[in-house]
Amino acid sequence: MIYPQFNECRQYHDLSGIWKFQFDPNNQGLNENWMNHFPKSHRFIAVPASWNDQFEDFRDYVDIAWYKTQFHLPWGYKQKKILLRFGSIHYFAQVWLNGSLVGHHEGGNLPFQFDVTSLVRESQNNLVLRVDGALSALSVPPGNVTPHPLDTFQNNTYPSVNFDFFPFCGVQRPVFLLAVPEHGFIDITITSKLLPQDNAQVQLQIQLDSTIATQLDVHLSDLEKEIRTNIFQLPSSTEMVIEVPNAKLWSPESPFLYQLDLRLKQDAITFDHIQLPVGIREIRANSNGLFLNNQRITLKGFGRHEDFPILGRGSNPAVLIKDLSLMKWVGANSFRTSHYPYSEDTMALADKMGFLVIDETPSVGLFFEETGLAARFKLSLDFIKDLIERDKNHPCVFCWSIANEPHSARPNALHYLKEMIAFAKQLDSTRLVSFASFRNYDEEALHFCDLICLNRYLGWYSYPGCLSEASVNLSQDLDSIFKKFQKPILLTEFGADALAGHHAQPPEMFSEEYQSLLIAAYLDLLNTKQYIIGQHIWTLCDFKTAQAIHRIGGLNLKGVFTRDRRPKLAAHLLKKAWNPS
Ligand code: BDP
Numbered sequence: 001m002i003y004p005q006f007n008e009c010r011q012y013h014d015l016s017g018i019w020k021f022q023f024d025p026n027n028q029g030l031n032e033n034w035m036n037h038f039p040k041s042h043r044f045i046a047v048p049a050s051w052n053d054q055f056e057d058f059r060d061y062v063d064i065a066w067y068k069t070q071f072h073l074p075w076g077y078k079q080k081k082i083l084l085r086f087g088s089i090h091y092f093a094q095v096w097l098n099g100s101l102v103g104h105h106e107g108g109n110l111p112f113q114f115d116v117t118s119l120v121r122e123s124q125n126n127l128v129l130r131v132d133g134a135l136s137a138l139s140v141p142p143g144n145v146t147p148h149p150l151d152t153f154q155n156n157t158y159p160s161v162n163f164d165f166f167p168f169c170g171v172q173r174p175v176f177l178l179a180v181p182e183h184g185f186i187d188i189t190i191t192s193k194l195l196p197q198d199n200a201q202v203q204l205q206i207q208l209d210s211t212i213a214t215q216l217d218v219h220l221s222d223l224e225k226e227i228r229t230n231i232f233q234l235p236s237s238t239e240m241v242i243e244v245p246n247a248k249l250w251s252p253e254s255p256f257l258y259q260l261d262l263r264l265k266q267d268a269i270t271f272d273h274i275q276l277p278v279g280i281r282e283i284r285a286n287s288n289g290l291f292l293n294n295q296r297i298t299l300k301g302f303g304r305h306e307d308f309p310i311l312g313r314g315s316n317p318a319v320l321i322k323d324l325s326l327m328k329w330v331g332a333n334s335f336r337t338s339h340y341p342y343s344e345d346t347m348a349l350a351d352k353m354g355f356l357v358i359d360e361t362p363s364v365g366l367f368f369e370e371t372g373l374a375a376r377f378k379l380s381l382d383f384i385k386d387l388i389e390r391d392k393n394h395p396c397v398f399c400w401s402i403a404n405e406p407h408s409a410r411p412n413a414l415h416y417l418k419e420m421i422a423f424a425k426q427l428d429s430t431r432l433v434s435f436a437s438f439r440n441y442d443e444e445a446l447h448f449c450d451l452i453c454l455n456r457y458l459g460w461y462s463y464p465g466c467l468s469e470a471s472v473n474l475s476q477d478l479d480s481i482f483k484k485f486q487k488p489i490l491l492t493e494f495g496a497d498a499l500a501g502h503h504a505q506p507p508e509m510f511s512e513e514y515q516s517l518l519i520a521a522y523l524d525l526l527n528t529k530q531y532i533i534g535q536h537i538w539t540l541c542d543f544k545t546a547q548a549i550h551r552i553g554g555l556n557l558k559g560v561f562t563r564d565r566r567p568k569l570a571a572h573l574l575k576k577a578w579n580p581s
Contacts (some may be wrong), residue, residue, distance in 0.1 A: 001111060001113065001390060002185060002186075002274060003348075004085065004178055005273070005274060005275060007273045008270065008273060009180075009181055009184070009271060010178070010179065010181070010272070010273065010274075011074070011076065011077070011080075011178070011179045012177065012179070013077075013176065013177040013178075014175075014176055015047070015069060015071055015127070015175040015176065015177055016047050016048055016175065017046075017047060017069070018044050018045070018047075019044070019046075019047045019067050020038055020044060020068040021042055021044060021051070021065065021066070021067055021068075022034065022038065022041070022043070022065065022066045023058055023061065023064075024063075024066055024130075025063060025064070027064055029064070029066050029130060030130070034066050034128065035096040035101075035128045035130075036099045038068045038128065039066075042068070045067065045170075047069070047171045047174075047175065048170075048172050048173050048175075048314045048315055049170070049171075049172065049310070049311045049314030050090070050168035050169055050170045050172055050312025050313050051169055051170040051312075052168050052170075052312050053310045053311070053312050054310065060158065060159050060547075061133075062134055062159050062167050062169050063132065063133055063134050064130065064131070064132050064133075064134075065131050065169070065170065066129065066130050067128065067131065067170075067171060068127065068128045070124060070125060070126055070127070071125050071127065071177065072123045072124065072125070073120060074177070074179075076179070077177075077179040078122070080117075080179035080180060080181065080182070081115060081179070081180050081181065081182045082115070082116050082117045082120045082177065082178065083113045083114065083115055083116065083177075083178040084097065084113060084116050084127070084175070084177060084178075085111060085112075085113040085175070085176040085177075086105070086111060086112055086173070087111050087172075087173025087174050087176075087343065087344065088109050088111065088171075088172050088173040088315075088343070089108065089129070089170070089171050090108030090109070090131075090133060090167075090168060090170060090172055090313070091107070091131075091132060091133050091134070091135060091139060091169065092104070092131070092133075092134075093105050093130070093132075094129065094130040094131075095114060095128075095129055096127070096129075096130075097116050097120065097127055097128075098119055098125060100119050102114045106139075106379065107140065107362060107379065107382070107383055107386075108172070108340065109340040109341045109342075109362050110341055110383065110386045110387060110390060111173075111344070111390060127175075131170060131171070133167065133169030133170070135162075136372070137370070137372040138371075138372040138375040139376075139379070140362055140363055140366070140376055140379040140380055140383060141161075141162060141340075141362055141363065141364045141365045141366070142162045142365055142366070142367065142372075142376065143159070143160060143167060144160045144161075145160075145162055145367070156548065156549075157546035157547060157548040158546055158547045158548075160546070161365070161546050162364075162365030162367070163339060163365040163404075164545055164551075164556060165305055165307070165339070165543060165545055166312070166543075166545055166554070167546065168307075168312035168313040168544075170312075170314075172306075172313045172314050173314075173344075174315070180272075181271050183209040183211045183212050183213070183271070183272075184208065184209060184264055184271065184272030185206065185208050185262065185264065185272055185274050186207040186208055186209060186236075187206075187207040188204065188207070188262065188274060188276065188393070189204070189205040189392055190202065190203070190204055190260065190276065190278055190392075190393045191203045191430050192278070192279075192281065192282070193282065194247070194280070194282045194293065198245075198246050198247060199244065199247060200247035200280045201241050201242065201243060202258075202278055203240070203241050203242075204239065204240045205237070205238075205239050206237070206238050206240065206262065207236060207237045208236055208237075208264065210235075210236050212266050213266055213271075214266050214267060215229070215264070215265040215266075215268070216228075216229045216262070216263070216264055217229075217261075217262070217263040217265065218240065218260070218262055219260070219261040219262075220242055220244070220259070220260050220261075220278065221258050221259040221260075222248075222258055223242070223244065223258075227242065244280065247280050249280050249281055249293045250279030250280055250281040250351075250354075250395045251281065251292055251293060252297075252333035252334070252354035252355060253333075253354065255279065255351065255352060255353060255354030255396075256279065256280075257277040257351060257352065257395075258277070258279075258280070259275060259276075259277060259278070260274075260275065260276045260277070260278045261273070261274075261275050262275075262276075277348075277352075277395075278393075278395075279394075279395025279396075280395075281293055282294070283398045283399075283430075283432065285450050285451050285487070285488050285533070286487075287486045287488065287531065288488075288530075289488055289530075289531075289533050290451070290490075290533040290534070292398070297333075297356075298534050299333060299334040299356060299490060299534025299536065300331060300332050300333055300334060300578045301332040301335045301336075301355070301356075301534070301535075301537075302327060302332060302335050302336075302539055302540040302560075303336050303492060303493050303536050303537070303538045303540075304323065304335055304336070304337070304338060304539055304541070305338065305539065305540075305541070305543040306340075306343065306346075307541070307543040307544055307563070309563060315343040315345060320345055320346055320349060323541070324350070324353050324355070326540065326565060326571075327355070328353065329575065330560075330574045330575050330578060331574065331575060331577075331578030332355070332578065333354070333355060334355055334356040334357065334358075335357060335358075335536070335540070336357070336358035336401065336436070336492055336536055337357065337359050337360045337401075338360055338364075338404060338436075338492075338493075338539075339360055339362070339364035339404040340360065340361070340362040340364070341359065341360070341361065341362065341383075341387050341390065341391070344390070347359075347391055347394045347397070350396035351394050351395055351396045355396055356396060356398045357394070357396045357398065357399075358398070358400075358401050358434075358453070358492070358536075359387060359394075359397045359399070359401065360400075360401035360402075360436075361383045361384055361401070361402055361403065362383055363383065363402060363404070363406070363420075364403070364405065365405070365407075366380065366403050366406040366407065367407040367410065368406070368408070368410045368413040368416055369411070369412050373416075377419075380402070380403070380416075380420055381419075381423055384400070384402055384420060384423055384424050385423075385427060388400065388424065388428050392428060397431060399432040399434055399451060400424045400428065400431060400432070400434075401434055401435050401436055401492075402420045402421055402424055402434075402435050403417070403435040403436070404435070404436045404455075405436060405437065405438045406437075408437070408443060408445060409439070413445065414445055417435065417445035417448065418445060420435075421434075421445070421449065422448070432449075432450035433449060434450060434451045434452065435449065436453045436454070436455050436492045436493065437452070437454055438454075438455045438456075440477060440481070441477075441480050441481045446481070446487070447485065449487065450487070451487060451488055451490060452485060452487050452488065452489045452490070453492040454478075454481070454489060454491055455491075455493035455538070456474060456491060456493065456494045458471075458474045458477075459496065459518045459521070459522075460497075460518070464509060465508060465509050465514075467517060467518060467521050471521050471524075471525050474522070474525060478529060479529075482529075488531055489529075489531055489533065490533050490534045490535075491522070491532070491534070491535050491536060493538035493539075494518075494519070494522050494537065495518070495519065495537050495539065495560075496509065496515040496518045496519075496558060497509070497510055497515070497552075497556065497557035497558050498510060498511060498512045498514065498557055498558075498568055498570065499552070499557055500512070500562045500566065500568055510557070512568045512569040512570065513569065515560070515568065515569070516569045516570045516573045519537060519560075519570050519573060520573060520577070522535070523535060523577055537560060537570075539556070539558050539560075540559060540560065540561060541559040541560075541561045541562065542556065542557050542558070542559035542561070542562050542563040543556050543559065544556075544563070560574060
């Protein structure tokens, strides 16, 4: 799916703003034909943003709600193919345009689009959505599931979820009306390869509808030459290699992006045009470490959440800039999109600002066996495919994470994890594949990963308050895992809750001092181990969770910044540790 472009051939119109909105706790809307007669008693809602924090009375509501907006077809869109594109709706969406059902989509964090050319009118278009936020044993992530005795964590939360973040619902990313050429580019895959003597290749796989095209022009910025191809020789799927002498490589320190322009022409007139940034870089991992462009690199960064007061999980450019700037300020060069795909803006900005990203699917809290396994497995594969299709051209993505902390003690888990990892590798052989594990050296699925990602909470959930015992045990734990699997290890999570402004001497749990000391102790230990390729602190900022006995104020306080992005002591410590003068 090509990200919306704005040029002489493709346009988009952002439908974000204030929409009409109606909660539907009794599931009346379908019977009462709300797609044609939206209730007069409706309230108003901001799009994009989760619905939970916009009102005083429905914060914990994770069920059905309806949205409505109206739009006119912008000038110039009439002769084009018209698509409606949704960046993300959580969790299940049904879409009606002018009373006709256009389609539906399951899954809260990936884009989907529908061709509405035959339904759209020049004016007064009514767009209505029915959004069901409920999670179940059949959804990914699952929710409202009774914990299994083999599960380490027995979640008892309100709302009931199988993970540790608030199940925000609604239209959480922008809705675009797109005008695209009727015939044109369908998909582009860009890969790059380093060659000796600073040369490189950019490889393109282009899928197009060549019905009316007579010529394809390819241009990579900074290179003198334009590649021109006679389209009659091209099948609808074609490959092409661009030689790049003295290539400028992409890295977090120097995130150089070439610009690729692809133009489809009919009799010398351009009728489709795609522009994409291209970062040339190569990544590999082995027991000696992680290598970017043949140089060993150490990852410093965070697990994060898309989370902010009032917006919930709604995307907002200012919050995004703030978060990536805070990470640069601290000296980070990497983050993981824990525990779901982040906005497309996030990925584009990570390319530009220089972050190496572990791109994670929404498969968090996955369990194996019991009700709905087939449905969860199918969805997990669908989401791997959709994520790779969406993000495959981003140089920032170096690793796909197919799950966070799957409950893999159950007998069936190994088979399913193996299949999921193999599927990701089959779709993309140019990147690493892994998942974040909370288990020990008995996690047999680590055999299938290119890189071992571990989440560890010694000094917090185990050895609470006891940092030296935590360090000793962590050290043994890591050594035994490396000994068994002989693969590089990244600590994808470690940290401690700290209530901002709460201090203690001697340090104790929940104080800023204890959080800093725990992080410092981990960094000291990790820096002594050659097989450790990096450190991701859990987390960048405090974030909202479901209510639970261990979540004061419905917040996970492991942020080194508060939820409103103010630094705790640990942020200053990291800044020193990651920017040695
Ligand atoms: C880890 C989970 C993460 C939680 C964290 C915690 O991966 O989502 O927020 O624990 O408890 O196990 O803080």
